Amino acid sequence: MRYIASQLDNKTRIVALSNSLANAKDLGEWIGATSHGLFNFPPGVRPVPLDIHIQGVDIANFEARMQAMTKPTYTAILQHSKNCKPAIVFVPTRKHARMTAVDLMTYSSADSEQKPLFLLQSPEELDPFVANIKEPMLKETIQFGVGYLHEGLSSTDQDIVKTLFETGCIQVCVMSSTMCWGVPLSAHLVVVMGTQYYDGRENAHSDYPVTDLLQMMGYASRPLVDNFGKCVILCHTPHKVYYKKFLHEAFPVESHLHHYLHDNLNAEVVVGVIQNKQDAVDYLTWTFIYRRPTQNPNYYNLLGVSHRDLSDHLSCREHNQ
Incomplete structure (x- = not known):
């Protein structure tokens, strides 16, 4: 949705609710929430203890x-x-x-x-x-x-x-x-x-x-x-x-997009959002999977945490798909 909004110059407002998270800041930045609009409570906070x-x-x-x-x-x-x-x-x-x-x-x-x-x-x-x-x-x-x-x-x-x-x-x-x-x-x-x-x-x-x-x-x-x-x-x-x-304790949330990437990319190719490899890489930079590999490289089988390693990893995955 944010990728579409950036192309249309049309502002979107996303409201999200979740359980307590260890990486709430990552998730908040991904959906475009400001520091004033992000609230993260410990797991013990409930309407009824x-x-x-x-x-x-x-x-x-x-x-x-x-x-x-x-x-x-x-x-x-x-x-x-x-x-x-x-x-x-x-x-x-x-x-x-x-x-x-x-x-x-x-x-x-x-x-x-x-x-x-x-x-x-x-x-x-x-x-x-x-x-x-x-x-x-x-x-x-x-x-x-x-x-x-x-x-x-x-x-x-x-x-x-x-x-x-x-x-x-x-x-x-x-x-x-x-x-x-x-x-x-x-x-x-x-x-x-x-x-x-x-x-x-x-x-x-x-x-x-x-x-x-x-x-x-x-x-x-x-x-x-x-x-x-x-x-x-x-x-x-x-x-x-x-x-x-x-x-x-709060637990982190990870992206599972890499398990279903082919379905998503094929859908975007059909509607014309992705027309070449560069479009596909640009599309991935808006996804949550672009933010998480450097934070948790072992989970995503990333060899290093530099921008170069991340770009090579995404490009290789893109090519495989």
Whole structure:
């Protein structure tokens, strides 16, 4: 956009919002923000302060580790969500959503022989909602105050669970990790039960993207209701130090344009913005990737940090594309 604006002599104003960044100045200069228009806050600054607890589980096998996390999750809900405050539990897949909801239901029914621990209304008030639920397992768990959400549920079932959770009829909602971007719920406590998911393309278990994890943590925010929110992150023990560092410190953002450069350049060639190699180099000087290699040369496989090294690197990449 700034490249276009420079050619048209037409001023553009860019307004950008992001998480706390270690290199906010680089990003601000790239979008044309002045020093007066750039504000960067530490990660701890939130509308509702967040109390973060990170627990490690030292089991290498993924499924066994997920099973071992169920009891600590139940304990965390009892400990941090006293006085019937709502709790959201994030799990990797829809299968884990069902299994975790059943386990939490089992634990709560074993601890309380009378009224279910997580059910905040009388069973009679819940009956009209339960009658409309199609999923058999959900129909069972919801009567114990534990609902779950995943993409496989019908829209009716999803709406019923959201309504019961928002109105305070049930205390616990278990959600698959991919639902963190599309469900407008909030709670006093968020439990991230495992920080990995199965990636079919890599045929391996990969860590959640940082943005997803921050989004999940953001659900523990109820302005004007809570003085603070709580988040419990259960992860594999070797990753505990990493999460402690990045959750309490700002992290830098890097450009990924070099992974998709051919698509962008082809599009610009088609519309006539780039007509020769010099146009392509000029185009790249306006991108974020032009600013970052000298700051973090190893990430971009840059041999040196001089302007000559940067120009040679961009020209070589351009030629390869």
